Amino acid sequence: MKKNNSYTELSNIIKNSKKILLFPHINIDGDAMGSSVALCRVLRNMGKEAYILVEDEISDNLTFLNDDKYITENQDIISNPDLTICVDCGEISRFPKRTEKFFSGKVTMCVDHHGTSDGTADYNIVEPEAAATGEILYRLFKEMDVDFDKEISNCLFTAITMDTGNFQYSNTTFISHQIVADLYKYGLDSNVVSINIYENNSWEKIQTEALVLAGTEFVLDGKIAIAKVTAKILKKTGCKMNETESIVSTLRSIGGVEIAALVKEDSKNNTRVSLRGKNYADVSIAAVALGGGGHVKAAGCTIEKNIDEATEIIKNELIKEIVRYNEN
Amino acid sequence: MKKNNSYTELSNIIKNSKKILLFPHINIDGDAMGSSVALCRVLRNMGKEAYILVEDEISDNLTFLNDDKYITENQDIISNPDLTICVDCGEISRFPKRTEKFFSGKVTMCVDHHGTSDGTADYNIVEPEAAATGEILYRLFKEMDVDFDKEISNCLFTAITMDTGNFQYSNTTFISHQIVADLYKYGLDSNVVSINIYENNSWEKIQTEALVLAGTEFVLDGKIAIAKVTAKILKKTGCKMNETESIVSTLRSIGGVEIAALVKEDSKNNTRVSLRGKNYADVSIAAVALGGGGHVKAAGCTIEKNIDEATEIIKNELIKEIVRYNEN
Numbered sequence: 301m302k303k304n305n306s307y308t309e310l311s312n313i314i315k316n317s318k319k320i321l322l323f324p325h326i327n328i329d330g331d332a333m334g335s336s337v338a339l340c341r342v343l344r345n346m347g348k349e350a351y352i353l354v355e356d357e358i359s360d361n362l363t364f365l366n367d368d369k370y371i372t373e374n375q376d377i378i379s380n381p382d383l384t385i386c387v388d389c390g391e392i393s394r395f396p397k398r399t400e401k402f403f404s405g406k407v408t409m410c411v412d413h414h415g416t417s418d419g420t421a422d423y424n425i426v427e428p429e430a431a432a433t434g435e436i437l438y439r440l441f442k443e444m445d446v447d448f449d450k451e452i453s454n455c456l457f458t459a460i461t462m463d464t465g466n467f468q469y470s471n472t473t474f475i476s477h478q479i480v481a482d483l484y485k486y487g488l489d490s491n492v493v494s495i496n497i498y499e500n501n502s503w504e505k506i507q508t509e510a511l512v513l514a515g516t517e518f519v520l521d522g523k524i525a526i527a528k529v530t531a532k533i534l535k536k537t538g539c540k541m542n543e544t545e546s547i548v549s550t551l552r553s554i555g556g557v558e559i560a561a562l563v564k565e566d567s568k569n570n571t572r573v574s575l576r577g578k579n580y581a582d583v584s585i586a587a588v589a590l591g592g593g594g595h596v597k598a599a600g601c602t603i604e605k606n607i608d609e610a611t612e613i614i615k616n617e618l619i620k621e622i623v624r625y626n627e628n
Numbered sequence: 629m630k631k632n633n634s635y636t637e638l639s640n641i642i643k644n645s646k647k648i649l650l651f652p653h654i655n656i657d658g659d660a661m662g663s664s665v666a667l668c669r670v671l672r673n674m675g676k677e678a679y680i681l682v683e684d685e686i687s688d689n690l691t692f693l694n695d696d697k698y699i700t701e702n703q704d705i706i707s708n709p710d711l712t713i714c715v716d717c718g719e720i721s722r723f724p725k726r727t728e729k730f731f732s733g734k735v736t737m738c739v740d741h742h743g744t745s746d747g748t749a750d751y752n753i754v755e756p757e758a759a760a761t762g763e764i765l766y767r768l769f770k771e772m773d774v775d776f777d778k779e780i781s782n783c784l785f786t787a788i789t790m791d792t793g794n795f796q797y798s799n800t801t802f803i804s805h806q807i808v809a810d811l812y813k814y815g816l817d818s819n820v821v822s823i824n825i826y827e828n829n830s831w832e833k834i835q836t837e838a839l840v841l842a843g844t845e846f847v848l849d850g851k852i853a854i855a856k857v858t859a860k861i862l863k864k865t866g867c868k869m870n871e872t873e874s875i876v877s878t879l880r881s882i883g884g885v886e887i888a889a890l891v892k893e894d895s896k897n898n899t900r901v902s903l904r905g906k907n908y909a910d911v912s913i914a915a916v917a918l919g920g921g922g923h924v925k926a927a928g929c930t931i932e933k934n935i936d937e938a939t940e941i942i943k944n945e946l947i948k949e950i951v952r953y954n955e956n
Contacts, residue, residue: 468822
């Protein structure tokens with residue numbers, strides 16, 4: 301990983317740029333979304349021309365932050381950006397169809413908290429100890445003397461609450477709570493945000509979760525729990541794949557489970573895998589071994605195999621991780 | 629409600645008492661449990677003889693706080709208490725089998741945040757604006773100049789995180805976050821607490837949730853969702869009734885649902901009801917009308933009818949609440 305630049309350096313680069321494009325990672329989550337929208341809003345408030353460029357669909361529970369204003373799939377929206385910033389990611393595999401556009405920036409920048417981030421940009425702040433990229437942006441905004449408002453606060457809260465699992469994961473620190481306490485000053489409405497992100501589940505999703513969990517396979521005396529979201533189940537319930545992400549948390553919540561794996565049938569020969577660890581397992585090892593990435597307790601990968609073959613492959617990697625721990 | 633006493637008054641009474649009994653409410657939840665254990669530990673650290681007196685079973689996910697030390701069902705453990713304190717409750721209906729023992733205290737005290745608390749004790753601090761009784765105790769401990777430690781911090785975090793729905797409910801304030809940020813100083817391990825309280829679900833519970841949700845009844849275009857935990861389902865899965873409480877949150881998380889009701893078959897002619905509101909409904913009105921109590925967005929009651937009759941009764945009360953709102 302490259303040495304980080306200072307907050308002042310990033311602040312100065314941003315101040316001197318006019319046309320700015322933001323690049324959150326694919327399969328955009330609460331941190332990538334909340335951080336990108338907060339930053340885009342701050343940039344526009346500064347008079348910049350700024351957009352968030354994406355390449356895949358935004359899940360329904362996050363669209364309330366966009367307000368139809370910031371996000372676009374149109375790569376030509378800004379032709380020669382002064383500055384491109386990858387947000388909550390730092391590897392080109394996390395924005396594969398936008399790589400060329402990212403490097404078309406006169407200056408490139410990366411703001412991220414993933415340990416797997418490779419510091420590929422001209423200017424980088426990568427802080428793996430931050431619970432969320434939203435925390436890094438909070439500090440950057442303070443350095444930039446930004447006028448915080450309700451929308452920016454709601455976005456940063458979304459980023460922090462979702463990436464800390466509502467202040468439960470081990471990445472949560474006193475800083476996460478101090479930042480959120482401060483955001484209330486600017487009008488944060490944590491209840492409205494929470495209802496939007498967590499209490500808009502479709503009945504289809506609830507039924508899908510029940511069917512997926514019913515087929516859970518327990519491995520190594522229940523230390524590993526693996527469940528499959530098949531195309532067949534989605535067809536039966538009418539649920540969209542991007543609504544199924546939270547099932548992996550339910551899987552992990554089962555007593556005795558150390559690693560939870562949710563295996564998702566993307567297409568006939570493409571399977572996506574979400575991994576979660578509980579106490580000691582480092583699930584990023586299995587994810588990286590299969591070409592993916594992530595954190596110690598939350599990682600993922602894509603396997604170009606059918607769902608049954610992919611399940612066997614990931615199962616073997618996870619068994620290795622449990623065995624590795626028990627040998628050490 | 630009686631006028632509150634000051635924190636200094638409560639602190640002085642406690643300092644001058646030697647034998648102290650604590651009374652958390654029945655169906656003990658994270659706030660009642662975390663608050664009682666924190667207070668009991670503080671009292672013992674001060675050299676007091678102190679116990680927590682209960683009258684029903686503690687759910688498995690909370691027993692880790694007790695450490696086999698503080699809780700007893702033996703009403704004779706202290707014969708003539710100098711001080712009795714009801715914690716996280718202020719109505720005798722919330723400790724029905726312990727009422728006489730409570731009033732046997734030479735001095736009685738109440739520390740609570742329920743608006744329905746009736747200030748029946750000699751000394752009262754009832755703060756409905758506090759998100760959890762744990763927040764009130766935090767302030768009391770600061771007033772008493774208590775030496776906080778990891779255990780006390782973990783207890784108060786349990787109280788706050790569970791009563792705020794992990795900082796999502798509208799009762800959450802910047803104070804909740806400031807307190808938690810401070811608790812990290814004393815060794816709070818929020819991840820260990822969270823794994824204990826949320827990630828020890830039995831497979832029986834997961835299966836029960838699926839079966840209970842499958843039978844959900846939607847009323848008034850899905851504004852009300854009612855699901856039943858029947859004795860039959862519990863027999864089939866082997867799950868205990870006190871493990872089913874969280875299902876009501878899943879019910880409320882369905883998009884469009886304004887009120888969620890979980891109806892639990894306690895015995896042939898006794899049904900317990902848990903209610904949750906989302907945006908505008910005040911579920912405490914229906915709960916109070918049926919002899920129960922609670923908060924605007926989380927309340928409950930017991931109906932001495934079989935589960936089907938009780939379901940019709942609560943359904944009618946909830947319809948009234950939705951209609952009442954739409955008429956105003």
